[in-house]
Amino acid sequence: MDEWTTNPMNAVTVGLALLVIILFIWIAVVGRRLKKLRMQYTSVMGNTGVTNFEEVILQMKESISVQKEATEQLQLQLKDVQQTLPKKKGRLGIHRYNAFADQGSDLSFSLAIVNDESDGAVITSIHSRENSYVYAKPVAKGESAYPLTPEERKAIKEAK
DSSP states (O other), X not given: OXXXXXXXXXXXXXXXXXXXXXXXXXXXXXXXXXXXXXXHHHHHHTTSOOOOHHHHXXXXXXXXXXXXXXXXXXXXXXXXXXXXXXXXXXXXEEEEEOSSTTXXXXXXXXXXXXXXXXXXXXXXXXXXXXXXXXXXXXXXXXXXXXXXXXXXXXXXXXXX
Protein backbone atom coordinates (compact mmCIF):
# COMPACT_ATOMS: atom_id res chain seq x y z
CA MET A 1 0.00 0.00 0.00
CA ASP A 2 1.18 3.39 -0.65
CA GLU A 3 1.56 6.06 1.91
CA TRP A 4 -1.16 8.28 0.48
CA THR A 5 -4.02 5.89 1.13
CA THR A 6 -2.78 4.62 4.46
CA ASN A 7 -2.06 7.95 6.11
CA PRO A 8 -5.24 9.23 7.81
CA MET A 9 -3.98 12.81 7.61
CA ASN A 10 -4.10 12.69 3.86
CA ALA A 11 -7.75 11.61 3.93
CA VAL A 12 -8.57 14.40 6.35
CA THR A 13 -6.76 16.90 4.14
CA VAL A 14 -8.67 15.74 1.06
CA GLY A 15 -11.92 15.89 3.03
CA LEU A 16 -11.17 19.40 4.25
CA ALA A 17 -10.25 20.51 0.73
CA LEU A 18 -13.57 19.18 -0.58
CA LEU A 19 -15.37 20.90 2.29
CA VAL A 20 -13.63 24.21 1.49
CA ILE A 21 -14.60 23.89 -2.20
CA ILE A 22 -18.21 23.14 -1.23
CA LEU A 23 -18.22 26.14 1.15
CA PHE A 24 -16.86 28.46 -1.59
CA ILE A 25 -19.62 27.29 -3.93
CA TRP A 26 -22.20 27.80 -1.18
CA ILE A 27 -20.84 31.30 -0.43
CA ALA A 28 -21.07 32.19 -4.14
CA VAL A 29 -24.72 31.02 -4.29
CA VAL A 30 -25.60 32.92 -1.10
CA GLY A 31 -23.77 36.00 -2.42
CA ARG A 32 -25.83 35.95 -5.63
CA ARG A 33 -29.05 35.61 -3.64
CA LEU A 34 -27.97 38.46 -1.38
CA LYS A 35 -27.25 40.64 -4.42
CA LYS A 36 -30.75 39.94 -5.80
CA LEU A 37 -32.30 40.77 -2.42
CA ARG A 38 -30.29 43.99 -2.21
CA MET A 39 -31.50 45.01 -5.71
CA GLN A 40 -35.11 44.26 -4.74
CA TYR A 41 -34.71 46.20 -1.50
CA THR A 42 -33.26 49.17 -3.39
CA SER A 43 -36.08 49.14 -5.93
CA VAL A 44 -38.72 49.00 -3.16
CA MET A 45 -37.16 51.63 -0.93
CA GLY A 46 -36.01 53.88 -3.77
CA ASN A 47 -34.48 57.16 -2.71
CA THR A 48 -36.69 57.62 0.33
CA GLY A 49 -33.74 57.80 2.67
CA VAL A 50 -35.56 55.39 4.97
CA THR A 51 -33.60 52.26 5.81
CA ASN A 52 -36.08 50.64 8.15
CA PHE A 53 -39.06 48.70 6.83
CA GLU A 54 -40.88 49.28 10.09
CA GLU A 55 -40.80 53.05 9.53
CA VAL A 56 -42.06 52.63 5.97
CA ILE A 57 -44.93 50.40 7.10
CA LEU A 58 -45.91 52.82 9.87
CA GLN A 59 -45.86 55.75 7.44
CA MET A 60 -47.99 53.83 4.95
CA LYS A 61 -50.43 52.84 7.68
CA GLU A 62 -50.75 56.46 8.79
CA SER A 63 -51.21 57.62 5.20
CA ILE A 64 -53.91 55.01 4.59
CA SER A 65 -55.68 56.10 7.78
CA VAL A 66 -55.65 59.75 6.67
CA GLN A 67 -56.93 58.79 3.20
CA LYS A 68 -59.68 56.65 4.71
CA GLU A 69 -60.81 59.53 6.93
CA ALA A 70 -60.82 61.94 3.98
CA THR A 71 -62.80 59.45 1.87
CA GLU A 72 -65.41 59.02 4.60
CA GLN A 73 -65.73 62.80 4.90
CA LEU A 74 -66.17 63.17 1.13
CA GLN A 75 -68.79 60.41 1.10
CA LEU A 76 -70.77 62.24 3.80
CA GLN A 77 -70.57 65.48 1.83
CA LEU A 78 -71.64 63.70 -1.37
CA LYS A 79 -74.61 62.14 0.42
CA ASP A 80 -75.60 65.58 1.74
CA VAL A 81 -75.37 67.11 -1.74
CA GLN A 82 -77.39 64.24 -3.23
CA GLN A 83 -80.13 64.84 -0.66
CA THR A 84 -80.09 68.64 -0.99
CA LEU A 85 -79.72 69.04 -4.74
CA PRO A 86 -83.22 67.88 -5.80
CA LYS A 87 -84.74 70.44 -3.38
CA LYS A 88 -82.86 73.39 -4.93
CA LYS A 89 -84.95 75.59 -7.17
CA GLY A 90 -82.72 75.48 -10.20
CA ARG A 91 -85.09 74.59 -13.00
CA LEU A 92 -86.28 77.56 -15.04
CA GLY A 93 -89.02 77.82 -17.60
CA ILE A 94 -90.11 80.98 -19.35
CA HIS A 95 -93.03 81.58 -21.63
CA ARG A 96 -93.36 84.90 -23.47
CA TYR A 97 -96.71 85.93 -24.88
CA ASN A 98 -98.84 88.85 -25.98
CA ALA A 99 -101.35 89.46 -23.17
CA PHE A 100 -103.48 91.78 -25.28
CA ALA A 101 -104.02 90.66 -28.85
CA ASP A 102 -104.82 94.14 -30.17
CA GLN A 103 -101.61 95.85 -29.05
CA GLY A 104 -97.87 95.33 -28.65
CA SER A 105 -95.86 92.19 -29.05
CA ASP A 106 -94.67 89.36 -26.77
CA LEU A 107 -93.68 91.63 -23.87
CA SER A 108 -95.62 89.73 -21.21
CA PHE A 109 -94.06 86.63 -19.69
CA SER A 110 -94.40 83.92 -17.07
CA LEU A 111 -91.24 82.65 -15.37
CA ALA A 112 -91.31 79.40 -13.38
CA ILE A 113 -88.53 78.66 -10.89
CA VAL A 114 -88.98 75.15 -9.50
CA ASN A 115 -87.05 72.14 -8.20
CA ASP A 116 -87.24 68.47 -9.26
CA GLU A 117 -90.55 68.02 -7.42
CA SER A 118 -92.03 71.11 -9.15
CA ASP A 119 -91.99 73.11 -5.92
CA GLY A 120 -91.11 76.80 -6.19
CA ALA A 121 -92.74 79.88 -7.66
CA VAL A 122 -94.07 81.31 -10.86
CA ILE A 123 -93.67 85.00 -11.65
CA THR A 124 -95.86 86.64 -14.26
CA SER A 125 -95.46 90.07 -15.80
CA ILE A 126 -98.34 91.44 -17.84
CA HIS A 127 -97.34 94.35 -20.03
CA SER A 128 -99.75 96.90 -21.48
CA ARG A 129 -99.10 100.30 -23.07
CA GLU A 130 -99.64 102.21 -19.86
CA ASN A 131 -98.57 99.76 -17.14
CA SER A 132 -96.81 96.53 -16.27
CA TYR A 133 -98.12 94.28 -13.54
CA VAL A 134 -96.02 91.62 -11.82
CA TYR A 135 -97.52 88.70 -9.92
CA ALA A 136 -95.86 85.87 -8.01
CA LYS A 137 -97.53 82.63 -7.02
CA PRO A 138 -96.12 79.81 -4.90
CA VAL A 139 -96.07 76.41 -6.56
CA ALA A 140 -96.17 73.01 -4.83
CA LYS A 141 -96.08 69.81 -6.89
CA GLY A 142 -96.83 71.80 -10.04
CA GLU A 143 -99.98 73.38 -8.60
CA SER A 144 -100.74 76.58 -6.70
CA ALA A 145 -103.28 77.69 -4.13
CA TYR A 146 -103.97 80.54 -6.58
CA PRO A 147 -105.43 79.88 -10.01
CA LEU A 148 -102.73 79.33 -12.64
CA THR A 149 -103.14 80.75 -16.13
CA PRO A 150 -102.41 78.59 -19.17
CA GLU A 151 -99.21 80.61 -19.74
CA GLU A 152 -98.06 79.96 -16.15
CA ARG A 153 -98.78 76.24 -16.56
CA LYS A 154 -96.77 76.29 -19.78
CA ALA A 155 -93.81 77.93 -17.98
CA ILE A 156 -93.98 75.31 -15.20
CA LYS A 157 -94.10 72.55 -17.80
CA GLU A 158 -91.04 74.01 -19.58
CA ALA A 159 -89.16 74.14 -16.28
CA LYS A 160 -89.62 70.40 -15.78
